[in-house]
Amino acid sequence: MISEVALDSLLLQSLGHQIVERALSLGASDAEVVAIEGEEFHVKVRLGQVEQLVESGSRGIGLRVFCAAKDGQRTASTSTSDFSEEGITRLISGAVELSKITGADPFAGLPEREDFGSLPVDDLALYFDDVNHIAPTERIDLARRCEAASLGYDTRIQNTSGADCEVSTSHRVIVNSRGFSGEYRRSYCGFSVSPIAHDTTGGMQRDYWYSSARTAQLLEEPEAIGRIAAQRALRRLGARRVPTQQCSVVFPAEVARGLLSNLLSAADGDAVYRNASMFAGKLGEQVAGENITMVDDGTMVFDRELPNGSTIRVGGFGTSPFDGDGLRTRRTVVIERGVLKEYLLNTYTGRKLNMPSNAKASRGISSAPGIGGGNYFLQPGELTHDEIVSDVKSGLYVLSTMGFGVNLVTGDYSQGVSGLWIENGELTHAVEEITIAGNLKDMFRNVAAIGNDLEFRGSGAVPTVRIEGMTIAGS
Numbered sequence: 206m207i208s209e210v211a212l213d214s215l216l217l218q219s220l221g222h223q224i225v226e227r228a229l230s231l232g233a234s235d236a237e238v239v240a241i242e243g244e245e246f247h248v249k250v251r252l253g254q255v256e257q258l259v260e261s262g263s264r265g266i267g268l269r270v271f272c273a274a275k276d277g278q279r280t281a282s283t284s285t286s287d288f289s290e291e292g293i294t295r296l297i298s299g300a301v302e303l304s305k306i307t308g309a310d311p312f313a314g315l316p317e318r319e320d321f322g323s324l325p326v327d328d329l330a331l332y333f334d335d336v337n338h339i340a341p342t343e344r345i346d347l348a349r350r351c352e353a354a355s356l357g358y359d360t361r362i363q364n365t366s367g368a369d370c371e372v373s374t375s376h377r378v379i380v381n382s383r384g385f386s387g388e389y390r391r392s393y394c395g396f397s398v399s400p401i402a403h404d405t406t407g408g409m410q411r412d413y414w415y416s417s418a419r420t421a422q423l424l425e426e427p428e429a430i431g432r433i434a435a436q437r438a439l440r441r442l443g444a445r446r447v448p449t450q451q452c453s454v455v456f457p458a459e460v461a462r463g464l465l466s467n468l469l470s471a472a473d474g475d476a477v478y479r480n481a482s483m484f485a486g487k488l489g490e491q492v493a494g495e496n497i498t499m500v501d502d503g504t505m506v507f508d509r510e511l512p513n514g515s516t517i518r519v520g521g522f523g524t525s526p527f528d529g530d531g532l533r534t535r536r537t538v539v540i541e542r543g544v545l546k547e548y549l550l551n552t553y554t555g556r557k558l559n560m561p562s563n564a565k566a567s568r569g570i571s572s573a574p575g576i577g578g579g580n581y582f583l584q585p586g587e588l589t590h591d592e593i594v595s596d597v598k599s600g601l602y603v604l605s606t607m608g609f610g611v612n613l614v615t616g617d618y619s620q621g622v623s624g625l626w627i628e629n630g631e632l633t634h635a636v637e638e639i640t641i642a643g644n645l646k647d648m649f650r651n652v653a654a655i656g657n658d659l660e661f662r663g664s665g666a667v668p669t670v671r672i673e674g675m676t677i678a679g680s
Contacts, residue, residue: 217240217242217376217378217388218378218380218386218388220238220240220266220288220293221238221240221266221378221379221380221386222380222386224236224238224266224268224293224296224297224380225237225238225380225381225382227297228268228270228297228300228301228382229382231297231298231301232272232301232305233270233271233272233300233301233304233382234271234272234273234278235270235271235278235314235315235381235382235383236268236269236270236271236300236381236382237268237269237270237315237379237380237381237382237531238266238267238268238269238378238379238380238381239266239267239269239377239378239379239529239568239569239570240264240265240266240267240377240378240379240380240570241263241264241265241266241375241376241377241378241570242262242263242264242375242376243262243263243264243373243374243375243376244261244262244263244373244374244375245259245260245261245262245263245371245372245373246259246260246341246344246370246371246372246373247259247260247369247370247371248341248344248345248348248369248370248371249348249367249368249369250345250348250349250352250367250368250369250370251352251365251366251367251368252352252356252364252365253349253352253353255345256367258345260341263286264286264288265284265285265286265570265571266284266285266286266288266293266296266570267282267283267284267569267570267571267572268282268283268284268296268297268300269281269282269300269573270282270300270301270304271304271313271314271315272301272304272305274309275309276309276311277309277310277311277312277313278309278310278311278313278314279304279305279306279307279308279309279310279313280304280307280310280313280314280573281300281301281303281304281307282300282571282572282573283296283299283300283303284296284570284571312553312556312557313553314552315381315382315383315530315531315552316383316530316531316532316552316562317383318383318384320532320552320562321383321384321385321527321531321532321533322527322531322532322533323387323526323527323531323533324504324526324527324533324534325526326388326389326526328506329389329504329506329520329524329525329526330419330506330517330518330519330520331389331390331391331392331419331520331524331525332374332389332390332391332392332419333392333419333420333421333422333519334392335420335421335422336372336373336374336392336393336394336419336420336421337372337374337392338421339372339394339421344370344372345370347370347396347424347427348368348369348370348396348398348427349368350427350428350431351368351370351396351397351398351427351428351430351431351434352365352367352368352398352400352431353431354398354427354428354429354430354431354432354435355368355398355400355431355432355434355435355438356400356431356435357431358400358431358432358435358436359402359435359439361402361403361404361439361442362400362401362402362403362435362438362439363401363403364400364401364403365398365399365400365401366399366400366401366411366413367398367399368396368397368398368399368431369396369397369398370394370395370396371393371394371395371396372393372394373392373393373394374390374391374392374393375390375391376388376389376390377389377390377391379527379529379531379568381531385531387526387527387531389525389526391419392419392420393417393418393419393522394417394418394419394420394421394424395415395416395417395418395424396415396416396424396427396430397413397414397415397416397430397434398413398414398415398430398431398434399411399412399413399434400412400413400431400434400435400438401438402435402438402439402441402442404442404443408442408443408444410438410439410441410442410444410635411438411441412434412437412438412440412441412604413434413437414430414431414433414434414437415430415662416430417522417662417663418519419519419520419522420517420519422511422517423509423511423517423519437604440604440625440632440635441604441623441635441637442635443634443635444623444634444635444636444637444638445634445635445636445637446636446637446638446639446679446680447601447626447636447639447677447679447680448679448680449676449677449678449679449680450676450677450679451674451675451676451677452599452600452601452674452675452677453597453598453599453600453601453627453653453671453672453673453674453675454600454601454602454603454641454671454672454675454677455593455594455597455600455601455602455603455627455669455670455671456603456669456670456671456672457590457602457603457604457669458590458656458658458659458660458666458667458668458669459662460603460604460605460606461583461667461668461669461670462663462665462666462667463606464606464667464670465499465583465667465670466581466665466667467611467613467645468492468493468497468499468539468540468649469499469501469539469549469578469581470482470613471483471484471613471645472484472539472540472545472547472548472549473548473549473576474548474549474550474551474554474555474557474558474560474565474576475554475575475576476613477548477554477558478554478557478558481613481614482613482614483613483614483615483616483645483646484545484548487545488545488546488547488548489544489545489546490544490545491543491544491545492540492543492544492545492646492649493540493543493649493650493652494543494649494650494651494652495542495543496542496543496586496652496655497540497542497543497583497584497649497652498538498540498541498542498583498584499538499539499540499581499582499583499584500536500537500538500539500581500582500584501536501537501539501549501565501578501579501580501581502521502523502535502536502537502579502580502581502582503523503524503525503528503534503535503536503564503578503579503580504524504534504535504536504579505520505521505523505524505579505580505661506518506519506520506521506524507519507520507521507661521579521580521661521664522580522661522663522664523578523579523580523581523664523665524579524580525579527564528551528564528565528566528567528568528574529551529566529567529568529574529575529577530551530552530562530564530566530568530574532552532562532564532566533564534564534579535563535564537549537563537565537578543649543650547563548560549563549565549576549578550562550563550565550576551564551565551566551567551574551575551576552566552574553573553574554576565577565578565579578664579664580661580664580665580666581664581665581666582659582661582665582666582667583655583659583666583667583668583670584655585655585656585657585658585659585668586654586655586656586657586668587657588654588655588656588657589656589657589658590656590658590669593654593656593669593670593671594627594630594631594632595630595631596630596654596671597627597630597671598628598629598630599627599628599629600626600627601622601624601625601626601627601636601639601641601675601677602624602625602626602627602632603622603623603624603641604622604623604624604625605622605623605624606620606621606622607620607621607622607623608620608621610642611645613645615644616644616645616646616647617644617645618641618642618643618644618645618648619640619641619642620640620641620642621638621639621640622636622639622640622641623635623636623637623639624636624637636679638679639677639678639679640677640678640679641675641676641677641678642675642676642678643672643674643675643676647674648672648675651672651673651674652670652671652672653671653672653673654669654670654671655668655669655670656668656669656670
């Protein structure tokens with residue numbers, strides 16, 4: 206009988222090997238197990254009172270099996286959170302039986318044995334136990350301090366959408382029948398606040414800011430985060446529309462990150478082989494301006510400075526020792542000086558396109574691997590944020606976008622936005638109820654300036670960018 210208590214690393218790997226062997230004994234030609242355990246704490250505070258508090262643990266195990274067929278591999282996936290003997294037996298028998306009735310796929314199958322690999326886990330600094338030592342009362346206090354700082358910043362801020370604090374850890378194991386066995390742990394902690402600013406006419410605007418890290422040592426002061434969030438909300442007050450026109454548009458780092466991520470979405474191998482991407486068939490061609498170099502790197506480790514002046518090494522939020530297929534993660538230059546160099550590929554999409562995988566497989570427990578990168582970034586330029594803005598005679602500074610008006614097949618782009626108007630190089634008044642439009646193919650060729658303010662606050666980072674000639678639909 207398999208114990209229902211939390212499993213340590215050796216037991217989890219041992220269970221994975223047992224499941225693989227049992228699947229093979231029932232007729233599978235190959236099998237792969239992914240097991241995940243995690244703990245999460247989340248608290249939401251509003252106006253100083255705890256509105257929501259969740260503390261939970263989760264675990265699950267997924268099995269993918271393959272059965273050889275004349276014209277390829279039949280495959281099926283099952284998953285469960287029931288680690289009892291009965292639950293594991295259902296998991297295995299269900300996957301094997303399902304695989305016998307699925308259609309054969311000539312591209313399905315595990316990677317070749319020589320392709321598997323892992324970076325040294327200890328070198329990646331993905332897990333810090335100190336996040337578990339933040340007491341629950343301290344976690345609640347972090348959210349309260351953050352919210353109090355935003356409320357106390359200005360009398361025009363009298364309410365908030367709340368402040369959150371989250372702490373989580375996870376443990377992932379992959380075992381397969383071709384000799385690969387790997388595991389790693391991750392840790393996370395962070396907090397945020399969303400203040401609401403009021404003007405004299407009764408208008409309201411909200412914004413947010415946050416701090417997040419793998420280790421509690423790198424969390425910013427909650428008071429500083431609260432003040433920044435307040436400033437961001439206040440600058441939105443008094444928003445009005447502007448006339449329809451074509452002009453320069455500045456995307457600050459936190460907004461540019463989402464815009465430039467469309468380059469990677471278009472380079473997704475799954476979309477490419479389905480002909481659902483504007484980059485299909487464009488490998489080796491110029492798809493953006495020569496100042497655009499986009500990199501996806503699942504190996505990044507940073508040296509971060511602590512408040513006492515010492516430094517600590519910490520892995521990026523998108524860093525991992527191996528991908529969802531069990532291949533060693535790597536650095537991939539997707540676009541170099543505007544030329545599309547590589548698609549993002551896992552083993553399956555690589556076979557579809559007759560290319561080798563570049564270790565971009567993303568794997569949960571309930572389905573086959575998809576595409577998911579590591580840490581992505583746009584190569585920074587030399588201009589400061591302020592220099593980019595000061596060079597605009599008349600234009601828009603985007604604070605946020607709304608809607609889903611991005612077509613990665615045609616490149617058509619249309620988003621509702623709010624922001625600030627730039628006049629003679631100065632941020633003047635707030636703007637809302639407008640739409641910006643263009644085509645990504647043209648937009649990425651018309652990036653006139655790239656900032657030097659590259660900062661990883663998540664798994665993606667893009668500095669401030671300015672695009673010329675975009676259409677603004679307003680009054």
